[in-house]
Amino acid sequence: MKPRRAPAQAGAGLRGRVVAAFGRHFTVEFDDGSTRQCYPRGKKGTAAVGDWVMVAPEGPAEGAIQSVLPRRNLLYRSDEMRTKQFAANVDLLLIVVATEPDFSDDLVGRALVGARNADVEPVVVLNKIDRPAGLPAARARLAPIAALDVPVLELSARDAAATRALLAPRLAGRTTLLLGQSGMGKSTLLNALVPGAAAATQEHSQALGAGKHTTTSTRLYHLPADVAARADLIDSPGFQAFGLQHLDASQIVDGFPEFAPYLGKCRFYNCTHTHEPGCAVLGALEEGRIAPQRHALYRRLLDDMQLGQRY
Numbered sequence: 001m002k003p004r005r006a007p008a009q010a011g012a013g014l015r016g017r018v019v020a021a022f023g024r025h026f027t028v029e030f031d032d033g034s035t036r037q038c039y040p041r042g043k044k045g046t047a048a049v050g051d052w053v054m055v056a057p058e059g060p061a062e063g064a065i066q067s068v069l070p071r072r073n074l075l076y077r078s079d080e081m082r083t084k085q086f087a088a089n090v091d092l093l094l095i096v097v098a099t100e101p102d103f104s105d106d107l108v109g110r111a112l113v114g115a116r117n118a119d120v121e122p123v124v125v126l127n128k129i130d131r132p133a134g135l136p137a138a139r140a141r142l143a144p145i146a147a148l149d150v151p152v153l154e155l156s157a158r159d160a161a162a163t164r165a166l167l168a169p170r171l172a173g174r175t176t177l178l179l180g181q182s183g184m185g186k187s188t189l190l191n192a193l194v195p196g197a198a199a200a201t202q203e204h205s206q207a208l209g210a211g212k213h214t215t216t217s218t219r220l221y222h223l224p225a226d227v228a229a230r231a232d233l234i235d236s237p238g239f240q241a242f243g244l245q246h247l248d249a250s251q252i253v254d255g256f257p258e259f260a261p262y263l264g265k266c267r268f269y270n271c272t273h274t275h276e277p278g279c280a281v282l283g284a285l286e287e288g289r290i291a292p293q294r295h296a297l298y299r300r301l302l303d304d305m306q307l308g309q310r311y
Protein backbone atom coordinates (compact mmCIF):
# COMPACT_ATOMS: atom_id res chain seq x y z
CA MET A 1 0.00 0.00 0.00
CA LYS A 2 1.87 3.07 -1.24
CA PRO A 3 0.89 6.32 0.49
CA ARG A 4 -0.34 8.97 -1.87
CA ARG A 5 0.90 12.52 -1.78
CA ALA A 6 -1.05 15.48 -0.50
CA PRO A 7 -2.01 18.06 -3.11
CA ALA A 8 0.89 20.49 -3.41
CA GLN A 9 -0.94 23.78 -3.92
CA ALA A 10 -2.38 25.68 -0.97
CA GLY A 11 -6.14 25.97 -0.79
CA ALA A 12 -6.60 22.57 -2.40
CA GLY A 13 -8.16 21.25 0.78
CA LEU A 14 -8.30 21.29 4.55
CA ARG A 15 -6.00 19.05 6.56
CA GLY A 16 -7.79 17.06 9.26
CA ARG A 17 -7.69 13.81 11.20
CA VAL A 18 -10.15 10.93 10.94
CA VAL A 19 -11.74 10.51 14.39
CA ALA A 20 -14.51 8.05 13.53
CA ALA A 21 -15.24 5.56 10.77
CA PHE A 22 -18.56 3.93 9.92
CA GLY A 23 -18.07 1.88 6.80
CA ARG A 24 -17.35 4.44 4.08
CA HIS A 25 -18.43 7.40 6.20
CA PHE A 26 -15.80 9.25 8.18
CA THR A 27 -15.84 12.00 10.76
CA VAL A 28 -12.86 14.30 10.20
CA GLU A 29 -11.71 16.81 12.81
CA PHE A 30 -9.83 20.00 11.95
CA ASP A 31 -7.34 22.17 13.83
CA ASP A 32 -10.04 24.52 15.15
CA GLY A 33 -11.93 21.55 16.66
CA SER A 34 -14.69 21.59 14.06
CA THR A 35 -15.74 18.33 12.38
CA ARG A 36 -17.18 17.36 9.01
CA GLN A 37 -18.88 14.19 7.81
CA CYS A 38 -16.78 13.01 4.91
CA TYR A 39 -16.83 10.36 2.24
CA PRO A 40 -13.88 9.17 0.18
CA ARG A 41 -13.67 10.54 -3.34
CA GLY A 42 -13.10 7.67 -5.74
CA LYS A 43 -12.66 4.04 -4.79
CA LYS A 44 -8.97 3.70 -4.05
CA GLY A 45 -7.30 4.17 -0.70
CA THR A 46 -9.32 3.63 2.45
CA ALA A 47 -8.82 5.95 5.39
CA ALA A 48 -8.64 4.57 8.93
CA VAL A 49 -9.26 6.24 12.27
CA GLY A 50 -6.08 8.16 13.13
CA ASP A 51 -5.27 8.99 9.52
CA TRP A 52 -4.48 12.55 8.46
CA VAL A 53 -6.43 13.44 5.34
CA MET A 54 -7.01 16.33 2.94
CA VAL A 55 -10.66 17.28 2.67
CA ALA A 56 -12.51 19.37 0.09
CA PRO A 57 -15.27 21.08 2.10
CA GLU A 58 -18.82 20.67 0.80
CA GLY A 59 -21.46 22.87 2.39
CA PRO A 60 -21.26 23.76 6.08
CA ALA A 61 -20.68 20.31 7.58
CA GLU A 62 -19.62 17.83 4.91
CA GLY A 63 -16.64 17.09 2.73
CA ALA A 64 -14.88 14.77 0.33
CA ILE A 65 -11.63 13.05 1.30
CA GLN A 66 -9.19 13.90 -1.49
CA SER A 67 -6.20 11.99 -0.17
CA VAL A 68 -4.84 10.10 2.81
CA LEU A 69 -1.53 11.63 3.91
CA PRO A 70 1.46 9.28 4.35
CA ARG A 71 0.98 7.31 7.56
CA ARG A 72 3.57 6.17 10.06
CA ASN A 73 1.82 2.83 10.42
CA LEU A 74 -1.47 0.99 10.04
CA LEU A 75 -2.60 -1.73 12.41
CA TYR A 76 -4.84 -4.25 10.72
CA ARG A 77 -5.78 -7.89 10.63
CA SER A 78 -6.43 -10.12 7.66
CA ASP A 79 -7.63 -13.62 6.90
CA GLU A 80 -8.67 -15.47 3.74
CA MET A 81 -11.90 -13.51 3.62
CA ARG A 82 -10.96 -9.91 4.23
CA THR A 83 -8.76 -7.22 5.68
CA LYS A 84 -9.96 -5.14 8.62
CA GLN A 85 -8.24 -1.92 9.59
CA PHE A 86 -7.90 -1.10 13.28
CA ALA A 87 -6.26 2.35 13.21
CA ALA A 88 -3.42 4.38 11.71
CA ASN A 89 -0.61 6.50 13.16
CA VAL A 90 -0.64 4.63 16.47
CA ASP A 91 2.22 5.10 18.97
CA LEU A 92 1.08 2.83 21.77
CA LEU A 93 -1.08 -0.30 21.78
CA LEU A 94 -2.96 -1.14 24.99
CA ILE A 95 -3.92 -4.81 24.77
CA VAL A 96 -6.76 -5.13 27.26
CA VAL A 97 -7.47 -8.42 29.07
CA ALA A 98 -9.31 -9.05 32.33
CA THR A 99 -9.54 -11.44 35.27
CA GLU A 100 -12.97 -12.34 33.88
CA PRO A 101 -14.36 -13.44 31.47
CA ASP A 102 -11.56 -15.72 30.21
CA PHE A 103 -9.33 -14.17 27.60
CA SER A 104 -7.40 -15.80 24.77
CA ASP A 105 -3.61 -15.72 25.09
CA ASP A 106 -3.51 -16.62 21.39
CA LEU A 107 -5.14 -13.27 20.58
CA VAL A 108 -2.79 -11.40 22.92
CA GLY A 109 0.19 -13.04 21.23
CA ARG A 110 -1.13 -12.14 17.79
CA ALA A 111 -1.70 -8.53 18.84
CA LEU A 112 1.93 -8.41 19.98
CA VAL A 113 3.18 -9.74 16.65
CA GLY A 114 1.01 -7.17 14.85
CA ALA A 115 2.35 -4.39 17.08
CA ARG A 116 6.00 -5.31 16.49
CA ASN A 117 5.50 -5.38 12.75
CA ALA A 118 3.75 -2.00 12.76
CA ASP A 119 6.43 -0.49 15.02
CA VAL A 120 3.98 0.19 17.86
CA GLU A 121 4.97 -0.14 21.51
CA PRO A 122 2.76 -2.77 23.20
CA VAL A 123 1.52 -2.70 26.80
CA VAL A 124 -0.84 -5.27 28.30
CA VAL A 125 -3.54 -4.03 30.68
CA LEU A 126 -4.89 -6.67 33.04
CA ASN A 127 -8.24 -5.18 34.06
CA LYS A 128 -10.87 -6.00 36.74
CA ILE A 129 -8.44 -6.77 39.57
CA ASP A 130 -11.37 -5.89 41.84
CA ARG A 131 -12.61 -9.36 40.80
CA PRO A 132 -9.54 -11.27 42.00
CA ALA A 133 -10.75 -14.89 41.65
CA GLY A 134 -9.31 -15.12 38.14
CA LEU A 135 -6.16 -13.14 38.89
CA PRO A 136 -3.67 -16.02 39.45
CA ALA A 137 -4.78 -17.79 36.26
CA ALA A 138 -4.60 -14.55 34.26
CA ARG A 139 -1.09 -13.81 35.57
CA ALA A 140 0.04 -17.34 34.71
CA ARG A 141 -1.31 -17.02 31.19
CA LEU A 142 0.49 -13.69 30.72
CA ALA A 143 3.80 -14.87 32.21
CA PRO A 144 5.44 -15.79 28.85
CA ILE A 145 4.54 -12.33 27.56
CA ALA A 146 5.70 -10.52 30.69
CA ALA A 147 9.01 -12.41 30.29
CA LEU A 148 9.52 -10.53 27.00
CA ASP A 149 9.69 -7.22 28.86
CA VAL A 150 6.21 -6.24 27.71
CA PRO A 151 4.77 -4.24 30.64
CA VAL A 152 1.69 -5.81 32.23
CA LEU A 153 -0.27 -3.18 34.15
CA GLU A 154 -2.81 -4.50 36.64
CA LEU A 155 -5.74 -2.20 37.41
CA SER A 156 -9.46 -1.83 37.79
CA ALA A 157 -11.01 0.52 35.25
CA ARG A 158 -13.83 1.08 37.76
CA ASP A 159 -11.26 2.93 39.90
CA ALA A 160 -10.91 5.97 37.63
CA ALA A 161 -8.36 7.80 39.80
CA ALA A 162 -5.99 4.83 39.98
CA THR A 163 -6.42 4.16 36.27
CA ARG A 164 -5.48 7.73 35.44
CA ALA A 165 -2.46 7.71 37.75
CA LEU A 166 -1.16 4.52 36.14
CA LEU A 167 -1.88 5.26 32.48
CA ALA A 168 -1.71 9.05 32.01
CA PRO A 169 2.12 9.24 31.99
CA ARG A 170 2.27 6.68 29.18
CA LEU A 171 -0.45 8.37 27.12
CA ALA A 172 0.85 11.96 27.14
CA GLY A 173 1.79 13.27 23.70
CA ARG A 174 0.85 10.06 21.91
CA THR A 175 -1.92 8.27 20.06
CA THR A 176 -2.97 5.09 21.85
CA LEU A 177 -5.21 2.28 20.58
CA LEU A 178 -7.31 0.16 22.95
CA LEU A 179 -7.56 -3.37 21.57
CA GLY A 180 -9.05 -6.53 23.03
CA GLN A 181 -11.87 -9.01 23.11
CA SER A 182 -15.41 -7.91 23.88
CA GLY A 183 -16.19 -7.42 27.55
CA MET A 184 -12.59 -6.86 28.73
CA GLY A 185 -13.32 -3.24 29.68
CA LYS A 186 -11.86 -1.09 26.89
CA SER A 187 -14.71 1.41 26.93
CA THR A 188 -14.72 1.49 30.74
CA LEU A 189 -11.01 2.36 30.60
CA LEU A 190 -11.73 5.04 28.03
CA ASN A 191 -14.40 6.50 30.27
CA ALA A 192 -12.02 6.62 33.24
CA LEU A 193 -9.61 8.68 31.14
CA VAL A 194 -12.11 10.74 29.10
CA PRO A 195 -15.13 11.32 31.34
CA GLY A 196 -18.36 11.24 29.34
CA ALA A 197 -16.86 9.45 26.36
CA ALA A 198 -18.66 6.16 26.97
CA ALA A 199 -21.99 7.98 27.12
CA ALA A 200 -21.52 8.90 23.47
CA THR A 201 -20.55 5.31 22.62
CA GLN A 202 -23.60 3.90 24.38
CA GLU A 203 -25.98 6.27 22.68
CA HIS A 204 -24.54 5.16 19.41
CA SER A 205 -24.83 1.42 20.03
CA GLN A 206 -28.38 1.84 21.33
CA ALA A 207 -29.29 3.72 18.19
CA LEU A 208 -28.11 0.69 16.26
CA GLY A 209 -30.20 -1.57 18.48
CA ALA A 210 -27.12 -3.37 19.76
CA GLY A 211 -28.73 -3.62 23.19
CA LYS A 212 -25.64 -4.06 25.36
CA HIS A 213 -23.02 -1.36 25.65
CA THR A 214 -20.74 -3.15 23.28
CA THR A 215 -18.74 -0.83 21.04
CA THR A 216 -19.67 -1.02 17.36
CA SER A 217 -17.29 1.44 15.73
CA THR A 218 -13.77 2.76 16.14
CA ARG A 219 -13.45 6.28 17.50
CA LEU A 220 -10.69 8.65 18.59
CA TYR A 221 -11.03 10.80 21.74
CA HIS A 222 -8.83 13.52 23.23
CA LEU A 223 -7.88 13.24 26.88
CA PRO A 224 -8.64 16.35 28.96
CA ALA A 225 -5.43 18.37 29.35
CA ASP A 226 -5.50 17.96 33.13
CA VAL A 227 -5.35 14.16 32.71
CA ALA A 228 -2.63 14.05 30.04
CA ALA A 229 -1.33 16.64 27.58
CA ARG A 230 -1.88 16.08 23.84
CA ALA A 231 -3.04 12.50 24.37
CA ASP A 232 -5.43 10.76 21.98
CA LEU A 233 -7.12 7.46 22.78
CA ILE A 234 -8.85 5.24 20.23
CA ASP A 235 -11.60 2.85 21.38
CA SER A 236 -12.39 -0.08 19.08
CA PRO A 237 -14.94 -2.90 18.93
CA GLY A 238 -13.93 -6.20 20.53
CA PHE A 239 -12.61 -8.81 18.11
CA GLN A 240 -12.81 -12.61 18.05
CA ALA A 241 -10.08 -13.30 15.50
CA PHE A 242 -6.76 -11.72 14.67
CA GLY A 243 -5.52 -13.03 11.34
CA LEU A 244 -2.03 -11.99 10.33
CA GLN A 245 -2.00 -13.36 6.82
CA HIS A 246 -0.43 -10.18 5.47
CA LEU A 247 2.84 -11.11 7.21
CA ASP A 248 5.52 -13.17 5.50
CA ALA A 249 7.69 -15.75 7.29
CA SER A 250 10.42 -13.29 8.26
CA GLN A 251 7.89 -10.78 9.59
CA ILE A 252 6.37 -13.55 11.71
CA VAL A 253 9.81 -14.38 13.12
CA ASP A 254 10.25 -10.66 13.91
CA GLY A 255 7.17 -10.93 16.12
CA PHE A 256 9.06 -13.31 18.42
CA PRO A 257 11.93 -11.33 19.95
CA GLU A 258 12.85 -14.30 22.15
CA PHE A 259 13.98 -16.18 19.00
CA ALA A 260 16.48 -13.45 18.13
CA PRO A 261 19.51 -14.82 20.05
CA TYR A 262 19.24 -18.11 18.12
CA LEU A 263 18.64 -16.84 14.60
CA GLY A 264 21.51 -17.51 12.24
CA LYS A 265 22.68 -20.41 14.44
CA CYS A 266 20.55 -23.13 12.82
CA ARG A 267 22.20 -25.80 10.66
CA PHE A 268 20.23 -24.74 7.57
CA TYR A 269 20.29 -21.12 6.45
CA ASN A 270 16.62 -21.34 5.37
CA CYS A 271 15.48 -23.06 8.58
CA THR A 272 11.78 -22.52 9.40
CA HIS A 273 12.35 -23.47 13.07
CA THR A 274 9.52 -26.02 13.00
CA HIS A 275 11.09 -29.46 12.39
CA GLU A 276 14.67 -29.11 11.10
CA PRO A 277 17.55 -31.01 12.70
CA GLY A 278 20.14 -28.72 14.20
CA CYS A 279 17.63 -25.88 14.69
CA ALA A 280 18.87 -23.49 17.40
CA VAL A 281 15.33 -22.23 18.09
CA LEU A 282 14.00 -25.76 18.65
CA GLY A 283 17.05 -26.43 20.82
CA ALA A 284 16.18 -23.43 22.99
CA LEU A 285 12.57 -24.63 23.13
CA GLU A 286 13.71 -28.04 24.35
CA GLU A 287 15.92 -26.49 26.99
CA GLY A 288 13.02 -24.37 28.28
CA ARG A 289 14.50 -21.06 27.16
CA ILE A 290 11.57 -20.42 24.79
CA ALA A 291 8.03 -20.83 26.17
CA PRO A 292 6.12 -23.71 24.51
CA GLN A 293 2.95 -21.57 24.14
CA ARG A 294 4.94 -18.99 22.21
CA HIS A 295 6.48 -21.50 19.85
CA ALA A 296 3.03 -23.07 19.33
CA LEU A 297 1.69 -19.63 18.35
CA TYR A 298 4.61 -19.23 15.91
CA ARG A 299 3.64 -22.55 14.27
CA ARG A 300 -0.02 -21.47 13.99
CA LEU A 301 0.96 -18.20 12.32
CA LEU A 302 3.14 -20.05 9.80
CA ASP A 303 0.29 -22.50 9.12
CA ASP A 304 -2.12 -19.57 8.59
CA MET A 305 0.34 -18.00 6.19
CA GLN A 306 0.63 -21.20 4.14
CA LEU A 307 -3.16 -21.47 4.08
CA GLY A 308 -3.36 -17.91 2.76
CA GLN A 309 -0.90 -18.70 -0.04
CA ARG A 310 -3.25 -21.34 -1.43
CA TYR A 311 -5.88 -18.70 -2.27
Ligand SMILES: Nc1nc2c(ncn2[C@@H]2O[C@H](COP(=O)(O)OP(=O)(O)OP(=O)(O)O)[C@@H](O)[C@H]2O)c(=O)[nH]1
Nearest residue numbers: 128156157158182183184185186187188214215238
Ligand atom coordinates in the same frame (compact mmCIF):
# COMPACT_ATOMS: atom_id res chain seq x y z
N1 LIG B 1 -15.74 -5.51 38.10
C1 LIG B 1 -15.29 -4.79 37.08
N2 LIG B 1 -16.03 -4.71 35.97
C2 LIG B 1 -15.55 -3.99 34.94
C3 LIG B 1 -14.30 -3.33 35.00
N3 LIG B 1 -14.08 -2.72 33.81
C4 LIG B 1 -15.16 -3.00 33.05
N4 LIG B 1 -16.05 -3.76 33.73
C5 LIG B 1 -17.34 -4.25 33.23
O1 LIG B 1 -17.13 -5.18 32.16
C6 LIG B 1 -18.18 -5.08 31.19
C7 LIG B 1 -17.60 -4.82 29.82
O2 LIG B 1 -16.95 -3.55 29.82
P1 LIG B 1 -16.76 -2.68 28.50
O3 LIG B 1 -15.94 -1.49 28.90
O4 LIG B 1 -18.05 -2.42 27.82
O5 LIG B 1 -15.91 -3.71 27.63
P2 LIG B 1 -15.33 -3.49 26.16
O6 LIG B 1 -13.98 -4.10 26.15
O7 LIG B 1 -15.44 -2.08 25.75
O8 LIG B 1 -16.32 -4.41 25.27
P3 LIG B 1 -16.71 -4.23 23.69
O9 LIG B 1 -17.08 -2.82 23.46
O10 LIG B 1 -17.82 -5.20 23.49
O11 LIG B 1 -15.48 -4.65 22.91
C8 LIG B 1 -19.09 -3.93 31.67
O12 LIG B 1 -20.19 -4.49 32.36
C9 LIG B 1 -18.19 -3.15 32.62
O13 LIG B 1 -18.91 -2.47 33.61
C10 LIG B 1 -13.55 -3.42 36.21
O14 LIG B 1 -12.43 -2.90 36.36
N5 LIG B 1 -14.10 -4.18 37.21
Ligand SMILES: [Mg+2]
Nearest residue numbers: 186187214215
Ligand atom coordinates in the same frame (compact mmCIF):
# COMPACT_ATOMS: atom_id res chain seq x y z
MG1 LIG C 1 -16.34 -1.15 24.18
Ligand SMILES: [Zn+2]
Nearest residue numbers: 266271273279
Ligand atom coordinates in the same frame (compact mmCIF):
# COMPACT_ATOMS: atom_id res chain seq x y z
ZN1 LIG D 1 15.86 -23.04 13.08
